[in-house]
Amino acid sequence: MPRTRPHRTKRTRASANGRGLVRYLGAAVSAALLALTLAVAVAVVALPAVVGGSAMTVLTPSMEPGLPPGTLVVIKPTPVDDIAVGDVMTYQIRSGESAVVTHRVISKTYAGGEVTFITQGDNNIAPDAAPVQEIQVRGTLWYSLPLLGWVNTALNGPNRTIVVVAIAVGGLFTYAAAMVIGTLRDRRRGQREQSTHEVSEVDAGEGAAPEKGGAAGGGVTEQDDDGGPGEGAPMQRILSLSSP
Secondary structure (H helix, E strand, O other): OOOOOHHHHHHHHHHHHHHHHHHHHHHHHHHHHHHHHHHHHHHHHHHHHHHOOEEEEOOOHHHOOOOOOOOEEEEEOOOHHHOOOOOEEEEEOOOOOOOEEEEEEEEEEEEOOEEEEEEEOOOOOOOOOOOEEHHHEEEEEEEEEOOHHHHHHHHHOOOHHHHHHHHHHHHHHHHHHHHHHHHHHHHHHHHHHHHHHHHHHHHHHHHHHHHHHHHHHOOOOOEOOOOOEOOOHHHHHHHHHHOO
16 A cells, blocks of 8 residues: 655645744734834824924923823914913924923913913923913924824934935835745745655655555466366366367
8 A cells, every 4th residue: 555644744734824824924914014104104294284283202301291202292273262271382482483392381361462371391390481472382282192202303303314215225125035035935845845745756656566566476376285276277177178
């Protein structure tokens, strides 16, 4: 009988199942990373643009623990009449300059037809020195995202071109490396499976040889104890009598 090696078949099936699981997990991780990237892009760029707001990065610990350094804060334009005590407000340190502060409103005053605010950082022991005039107000906090502020700073800072190019090159290199590694792995697995198939064929051929030899040996005529022909003898006699 031909000899077979079922354990090799089981191993091949297990290997195929393992490859399928790895590919499924890889696709799931890639999809999750893509979804996360799109979500960050929407939160940092798309939503602020819709309401005319802006994304900023917290650089100091004055608003800890709620807004620690590195937090991304998205500010939306808010009419000063709608700003209330307790709101987190972003304002220019000096009117017309780009430097801003994001602190909480602790007092709101109407005087001479103008509105002024007193602000203070949650982590500060004293209010800010100067009242905030209406012209200095940039808006109020809409939402915040921890740690993404550092990403925002890198992408919008003076070296953002270098950062974007580095990210693009790194992504392409990672993708190319993954493709090469996957191709080499599949090639090695294909070679192992081909070797296993060839070994199985050789084993089957070795098992069939004795059967062929046994069939040839089974054609030898047996003889009776007295040296005459065996079961084949009566047929031979009948044929002899029937012949002319």
